[in-house]
Amino acid sequence: MRAGASDVIITPPLPVQLAGHKGQRVAVGILDDIHARCVVIQDCDRSVAIISVELLWLSREHISQIRTIINSLTGIPTSDVFIACTHTHSGPDTLDWYDFAPLVDKNWLSSLFRLIASSAYIAYMALQPAQVSVASTTVSIGVNRRLHSHRGVERHPNHLGPVDSTLDVISVMSLDEKRIATILRHGTHPVVLGANSLLISGDWCGVASKQTEESIGGVCLFLNGAAGNVNPAVWTNSTVAEMERIGRRVSGAAIEAALREPLPEHGIAANSITLKLDPFEHPYLKRAQQERLRSDKAMLVEIQAIRLGNKIIIGLGGECLVETAKKITDASVDHRILIVSYANDYIGYIPTLEQIAEGGYEARTRMLSESSIEAYIDSASQLAISSAKGR
Incomplete structure (x- = not known):
């Protein structure tokens, strides 16, 4: 390798x-x-x-x-x-x-x-002989943002709602034990700076990548997971200092996990499927959605699987919710599945059918019809299963 x-x-x-x-x-x-x-x-x-x-x-x-x-x-x-x-x-x-x-x-x-x-x-x-290893830990920085009230589902902190605190750390090392790269995967919105900030920034995940690089070397990639209904616990419009604190917290957890030196996992593969689905009108990305519909006559969407050793990365082109990710990973009966949102496209939110029925911001802000959401989740589950089996 x-x-x-x-x-x-x-x-x-x-x-x-x-x-x-x-x-x-x-x-x-x-x-x-x-x-x-x-x-x-x-x-x-x-x-x-x-x-x-x-x-x-x-x-x-x-x-x-x-x-x-x-x-x-x-x-x-x-x-x-x-x-x-x-x-x-x-x-x-x-x-x-x-x-x-x-x-x-x-x-x-x-x-x-x-x-x-x-x-x-x-x-x-820059290719050189290398080995890949995978570790997982937890980091608690997020809070569920779908709060059920007498007014329906609102975007407010729901401290009893589900989050996925998993932080996956993939280490890519040279044969002389020098770090080539680290891949971090965790699901929380990068919105610490909030709407009042007028400065270019990678937000907390950019800080996490830089801190990891400075501490243990190599290049550090960040992949966002089931972040669709999870915001930082500080909510929004916080300070730069708070953003940096959260980034350092994630980096610290990642460094500790990376230095545990798990056994290397070998083998890579890539697979993908493209679906032709029915649209649901996105409330504010109408221009972009109409342009792709004129070109493709439907919502053409891709789901991609990358296998690294015994881990399967499933790339979804929208904002996957915690419950959606659970449906995909549960269907595969395999805890090696790593869900990554915002991959290879943007198709709005990917809620479950139950969440669409409940309503709320995430249910409205999507590009796929209800039947297409169901087909999308089912196809992602099947791709995870076949990739885990090496097909």
């Missing part, structure tokens, strides 16, 4: 509209640079690229363009490229969310795609 990693800064030129909250939020400064981080893992003749991008979202079409560039630079098949956004709410918009804002600069988008692709090229060119 061989592996290489890279870290590329993708901070846009200012001014730029920040994405993730309603209202005009034009960035006036840079709190911290945002990054595209990549690890390429090669086993025999197969190479898989995993990329973490500090953006709110990228569309299916964006991903297609980036994958094509990566293929031309490295020869890695487009099907073996996994690209997930961290979902920071303090990064630039890429989907033309806001009617009042100028359209996203196409020249900047092209430059962004090339930078993201270059992270894979640099990682590919």
Whole structure:
């Protein structure tokens, strides 16, 4: 097995509209640079690229363009490229969310795609003999945000609601025990800075990546899990100091888990399915959704599986809720399944049918019909099962 990693800064030129909250939020400064981080893992003749991008979202079409560039630079098949956004709410918009804002600069988008692709090229060119190991621990930074009241389901802290406190840590090491990369996976919204912040930032998960890199070396990718109905326990509009405290807390837990030196797990594989589903009108991404419907005549959505040793990463193109993730992992009867949201697309929230019936923000803010949600969850479960069996 061989592996290489890279870290590329993708901070846009200012001014730029920040994405993730309603209202005009034009960035006036840079709190911290945002990054595209990549690890390429090669086993025999197969190479898989995993990329973490500090953006709110990228569309299916964006991903297609980036994958094509990566293929031309490295020869890695487009099907073996996994690209997930961290979902920071303090990064630039890429989907033309806001009617009042100028359209996203196409020249900047092209430059962004090339930078993201270059992270894979640099990682590919740095391939060296390596081994991969996996560990898990827990970190409690989030709170469920679907509160049931006499008014229905509201977006407020629900301290009795489910969260997934699991922090998965994948270590990629050279044969002389030098760290090439660390992959962190945990599910909590990166919204500590909140709607009042006008500074570019990767939020707490950006801090976690940087702190991990500084402490144990290598490149640290962050993948967001079932974060759809989980916010930081500090809620929103908190301070930079609080954001950094949470990031350091996650990094500290990750470093402790990574240094336990679990037995290495060997073997990689990639698999994906594309579904043609019926739409549900998204309340504020209408322009982006209508554009893809004009092109594809339906909601074409991808679910991707990446197998690293005995762990299966299932990449979902929307905001997976805790209960949705549980349905997928329970159906597989396999605790090796790692759910990653915001992967290879953005299709809004992915609630369960029960949550759609309950109502609330997450139930309304989706792009798939109820029957399509059911088909999507079932297909993700089946992909997890077949990937775990090595098919």
